[in-house]
């Protein structure tokens with residue numbers, strides 16, 4: 001059965017317990033961080049994922065005056081149902097497990113970094129010291145022991161909760177029917193971390209994606225490339241026919257005028 | 273330093289350029305051999321001879337640039353062929369096959385098996401693989417869903433046309449400076465071929481300009497466009513457009529005008545102008561790839 005996590009950011013209070021729990025369980029060393037300099041994200045710290053930061057809370061200020069509110073958005077690998085990172089990885093070092101986590105096999109990785117560009121959520125990071133890809137593991141080791149991921153276990157408000165994926169989708173759908181916005185049910189073919197929020201998640205900075213899974217995305221792109229190729233080939237053919245006709249016409253006019261070619265040093269092709 | 277913190281930096285741009293350059297040179301050379309005059313063969317040989325070193329060096333750079341140099345053993349690198357639905361696996365396969373076939377073509381030239389039907393068959397296969405190698409860098413980028421600036425179906429065609437332009441420039445450059453020295457055993461009737469090459473190059477530059485415009489329009493909504501057209505990468509991008517496309521086009525166009533009016537090309541003008549325009553086309557090819565590659569990541 002495939003596990004998934006519901007991230008209900010309406011319940012998040014920004015305590016960062018999940019951030020700390022992740023650091024501790026995954027033995028991530030501390031690193032020097034600074035507050036995010038982007039207006040509206042000022043209290044976000046650390047301000048991005050890194051090889052030592054598998055997850056962080058993005059502090060997003062929205063509105064003004066009495067309407068001002070903070071939204072706390074947990075960022076980590078979304079453990080896509082059909083992961084973009086795994087679909088581009090040439091070595092199959094990344095793969096989706098039946099239990100839910102997208103796993104990384106360090107033995108196979110050649111360090112090409114294609115997964116970094118192939119991930120639709122900008123998640124994988126390359127550790128330049130250890131020469132490996134780093135990203136949230138969904139605490140696959142804890143899952144194997146029947147435990148919840150460290151961040152889910154640490155969350156004091158129930159903003160993070162783990163269930164089977166179909167249950168998560170049901171919970172998300174029922175929140176939606178009550179006016180909430182959801183993200184991850186369909187995006188990029190679906191993810192195993194599904195968000196619920198009171199404002200659209202794309203307004204909080206999650207990328208706008210359609211529901212195409214990686215195979216459909218590549219097929220679609222390939223079709224467009226092919227179509228352009230056909231149009232281009234047609235245009236080239238048309239140009240060829242036109243220029244042949246034109247040069248034939250020019251030759252005829254030239255011959256009828258009875259003029260002779262001045263060129264002796266470099267006769268053009270077909271005129272020798 | 274010039275990678276601006278991007279994961280795929282200058283060396284990857286160089287690899288993408290060299291792969292296209294090698295494939296382009298081969299396509300140009302073998303097309304000349306298959307469809308051109310016999311007296312143009314010196315250029316055809318030059319194309320084949322220069323294709324595999326370019327692709328080989330590109331592959332070498334790619335391997336050196338991998339993030340796990342301590343594991344760069346042949347058996348570990350074989351992992352790159354694990355995922356047949358990854359464009360990197362497909363690209364690596366194409367590069368390997370192309371490398372073999374371009375080397376084989378060169379062997380046929382060196383042993384002067386000129387009228388061999390087998391060579392023609394090999395050249396047709398090589399041209400097909402060459403198109404694959406020239407298209408693959410664009411597809412590699414276009415399939416990366418995390419980079420909206422690369423998500424355009426125009427990108428593979430832009431890289432393909434650029435590959436052919438740079439291939440033409442490389443073959444032209446080799447003929448201009450090394451033709452008589454390197455390939456004295458071929459006839460010298462290459463003047464016509466150079467005129468045709470120049471015409472094709474002008475056409476290629478126009479096509480590249482058109483596809484580049486369409487590409488930029490197709491990614492106009494992305495914020496990366498600002499970085500590339502007006503931000504940190506603008507000097508590289510505009511140098512690629514002005515130096516790599518407009519100036520060489522003007523030079524070649526002027527040469528054609530002189531040819532039309534006088535019926536001949538002044539030798540001095542030919543050599544110097546051809547050299548400048550060919551070198552500019554090559555530099556333009558690498559600058560454009562660099563601007564697009566880095567632009568998609570920052």
Ligand code: SF4
Pocket residue numbers: 076077078079080083084085086102118119120121122123124135
């Ligand atoms: S979020 Fe990115 S890294 Fe995580 S599974 Fe999806 S594609 Fe892979």
Ligand code: SF4
Pocket residue numbers: 088089090091092093094108109110111112113114115116133
């Ligand atoms: S860096 Fe490793 S995990 Fe990422 S795509 Fe390359 S081989 Fe796969």
